[in-house]
Amino acid sequence: MSQELSEQEEQRRLTLQKIRELGMEPYPAEAFEVTHFAESIKAEFQEHQTVQIAGRMMSQRIMGKASFAELQDSSGRIQVYFNRDELCPGEDKTLYNEVFKKLLDLGDFIGITGQVFKTQVGEISVNVTSFKLLSKALKPLPLPKTDADGNTHDAFTDPELRYRQRYVDLVVNPKVKETFVTRSKVFSVMRKIFDQHGFLEVETPILQPIPGGAAARPFITHHNALDIPLYLRIANELYLKRLIVGGFDGVFEFAKDFRNEGMDRTHNPEFTVMELYVAYKDYRWMMEFTENLLQEIALAVCGTTEIRVGQNNISLKAPFKRVTMREAILEHTGYDIADKSEEQLRSICAALNIETQPEMGVGKLIDEIFGEKCEGNYLNPTFITDYPIEMSPLCKRHRDNPSLTERFELMINGKEVANAYSELNDPIDQRERFETQLQLSERGDNEAMFIDQDFLRALEYGMPPTSGIGIGMDRLVMLLTNNHSIQEVLFFPQMRPEKTVSLSELDKAILSICTDTAQLLSDARSKVDCSNKQWDLSVKHLTKNQLVKVYKEQDELLIKKV
């Protein structure tokens, strides 16, 4: 960690020294009493009111014996006024001349006491009578400036830096903070509504012996004491249904799920889903509940149901449109998929220029057509209903058509936001569906579901008719905050580790010998000129940093690049 300090960082460390030499503590232990916030002082202007505020000093305009600075607290910024002779009425002007003018840096936390007033230009400010350094900043913040026309200059925009150092992003970019405040509000509004319905917030295991409830590749870990593999959950559905079996009428969980798949604008390896299960309801009830829920969230969070997302105006006013999967495909492609065989669907795909894989069954093929030709068209909220049974192994058969299920997905802005079922509670049907999944998996679908015997046992004890829904919280927040990327709505999106490993000459030499194809360790050894000890050390260093891999295969030690 011994990084070279920049000129400015050296400077601030020197300043820190000087502060201590003056007998001041740059990181005091005692609390500072805050009586007001920047925004409330401005909103409820009261001339001469005495206030104590605390925050970061974000700008300084020094004009000899008087100065202005801006203080930023959790609510926003307010201008503060330092006058030498008011701050230091006696002979000793150190506090102003030295401490304020020289020893305070932008980004430092200070607490001030002063009186509210309006400047000649009309800006509400605080006239400082005393101030105290609360915490010294040793690194300079990037400091965007806003001019009279509201244009921002030198904004801190580099996405890599913004995500890796979100704390800086939050200090410096108020919009970012707003996004996360909105995110939090969405969660609390939903909790409130669920609470009003008498639903119970629950917690279910994140470490699961069988990763069920969805089709996705899991992260795997190991429990030492039990010596078993455990999976990070890809969904919590099966556990929540067990709770319905146990007699709760409504349960919900805001759950972090984990999927070991690609990352892009709409996917992060860990993401948040809200799942809700309500007994004695069906998916029609759930549609009504969902549209009212979203409408209320929009009103509470945006103050309106009419939101703008990118180029599109979207109305979250209930009720939402309902379109069956069959109608959707018929409308956008002209093909009727009802009662079509796998072969027929495959030729429809061919006619529509949609690529197919041999392991795709009826469900996947239909999903492919919908995803390719229909999904993107639904900007305003639309319930797509009645999915083919092959795509929905946990969903109850449709009451009017046994080849369909009672399922809907809610599409907004061309993307899936929610997925809901009349839950399958027939244990025998459920077992058969799992077995079909197993066959798909044997056919090469590496996302087909595992069979959870305990879940089937639970169903055999009887689960009341139930409707359940999962809402992708990150995507919902993206919609409501008009953000284009999931990284913008996660505080700490997953990034490649930034640490670059420092390699010795020998490390580099060995690394250059290793390739993607494995070779015998002894062969690699013979190509490098060094002592055995050096070799051993270097290879261990490289494997520890995941640059090469050494492993055994049929009693041969092999080495290859990772």
Place this chain on the structure above:
RNA sequence: GAUUCCGUAGCUCAGCUGGUAGAGCAAUACACUUUUAAUGUAUGGGCCCUGGGUUCGAAUCCCAGCGGAAUCACCA
């Protein structure tokens, strides 16, 4: 995984067809008692992402790597 683009001061970015590295803000010093992108004068600050190559000479051209972004592919 594929393609394209990007990586230069604390931040935002210039730097042409190769010739010892530039601006604004930030920093340092001085001046200035109601400013607000405060102002004026002066000063300091760089492994030009890393490693190779071409060349008398590379921030610049070529190759490889690392990191990021976008588009596509994958993804319930």
